[in-house]
Amino acid sequence: MLEKVHLVAEGTLIYLSETSEVFIRVRNGWRKLQVLLHYILILSNSLTQNGIVLHLVALNLPFSGDMRADFQCFQQAQLAGLTSTYRAFLSSHLQDLATVVRKTDRHHLPIVNLKGEILFNNWESIFNGNGGQFNIHVPIYSFDGRNVMTDPSWPQKVIWHGSTANGIRLVSNYCEAWHTADTGAMGQASPLKTGKLLDQKVYSCSNQFIVLCIENSFVSDPQGK
Secondary structure: OOOOHHHOOOOOEEEEOOOOEEEEEEOOEEEEOHHHHHHHHHHHHHHOOOOOOEEEEEOOOOEOOEOOHHHHHHHHHHHOOOOOEEEEOOOOOOOOHHHOOOHHHOOOOOEEOOOOOEEEOOOHHHHOOOOOEOOOOOOOEEOOOOEOOOOOOOOOOEEEOOEOOOOOEOOOOEHHHHEOOOOOOEEEEEEHHHOEOOOOEEEEOOOOEEOEEEEEEOOOOHHHO
């Protein structure tokens, strides 16, 4: 390496597998880069750490405002052979939507569809006030693999959420904590055509809309067992 230094352009990086060292070509020769190597190893470990992401999946049928959504998410995930725990993408009387995913997982885990295509960079990015804007060309799939954006099983392309644009529960617009389908009761929902999961539209709870589920714990996690 030292003998052919004049043949190597400045700025070139060389990795020596025998010693796990990284060198950069500088004007007067080679300089060892301990910090860069340390960063590369950390980045590599981070990217390969079990490939963990959070899946956002729809229930296999549309629902009115009277639903046992968390149970449906859990059951349909199990029937689909998914080992993680899934919770409804809804605000409830006990919890705001923004807090359904654990605090430790809200910033660094991408949100993907059933096929692993990225919908959001992380959970927190859904609640930054822009209504959960996403790329409408990335499909949202149901647990049985259908695209809810195009499949006729969901004639109304609208998602229940019962929340503000920041993921806070709207007690006047969440179908009495998702326990009623009465025509006079109202629920907050978002038309998919807006390209948002948290658009602020109000509908009668008698409507049958898309219900989403978010993965929020993993089989390797003792809290998720």
